[in-house]
């Protein structure tokens with residue numbers, strides 16, 4: 473049991489967190505001369521690592537494109553907006569498991585069950601059956617590669633969100649990027665030997681760095697009363 477947080481500390485944490493969420497904007501233009509410190513980027517990746525996922529399967533990977541030639545190829549082939557994808561300090565391709573990659577009969581399920589979740593070998597067969605039943609009868613995606621990838625990609629977005637918030641907490645700017653050619657993104661990663669496209673595919677990208685210009689418009693959101701309904 474954790475100790476109860478003092479009212480002062482709670483107020484401080486709430487205010488820090490909301491300040492970070494207000495600081496976080498979808499930044500369009502980055503300063504190409506400013507790099508995110510490796511320790512800071514490690515913190516951002518740790519936040520992704522600790523994201524929740526359905527069945528604890530963490531069906532994502534983060535591919536940090538550091539090689540300038542590979543990154544240039546990714547930006548060009550995916551037609552990503554260059555001021556963001558080309559100039560930010562770090563460009564991350566978030567991949568998610570394909571239906572084959574997350575298959576109840578596949579190696580990944582066995583790997584994560586045994587090595588991460590410390591399941592005994594004799595329970596893994598039952599887990600495969602339980603997971604197959606979950607995919608078929610609970611979320612009803614079994615047999616549909618698109619629906620299955622939609623489900624794994626949704627998990628990947630949770631990791632993405634953790635990264636965006638962690639970055640904002642340490643005043644690192646970011647922008648999620650969906651506006652890219654997904655097929656090309658997967659192809660570039662596969663050609664570079666970074667993924668097996670049968671098992672993993674590009675889900676979403678994000679850039680991290682430091683803004684060179686503030687967003688043109690203030691952050692706008694619907695009021696809480698419009699969003700939350702009490703029943």
Ligand SMILES: Cc1cc2nc3c(=O)[nH]c(=O)nc-3n(C[C@H](O)[C@H](O)[C@H](O)COP(=O)(O)O)c2cc1C
Pocket residue numbers: 496497498499500647648649650651652676687691692
């Ligand atoms: C999943 C996702 C994908 C996005 N893709 C892009 C993108 O490709 N390019 C871009 O400039 N902004 C992108 N955005 C940013 C949104 O447009 C932005 O978050 C929204 O307009 C609210 O603005 P704010 O983030 O500055 O508060 C994306 C946001 C999310 C959550």
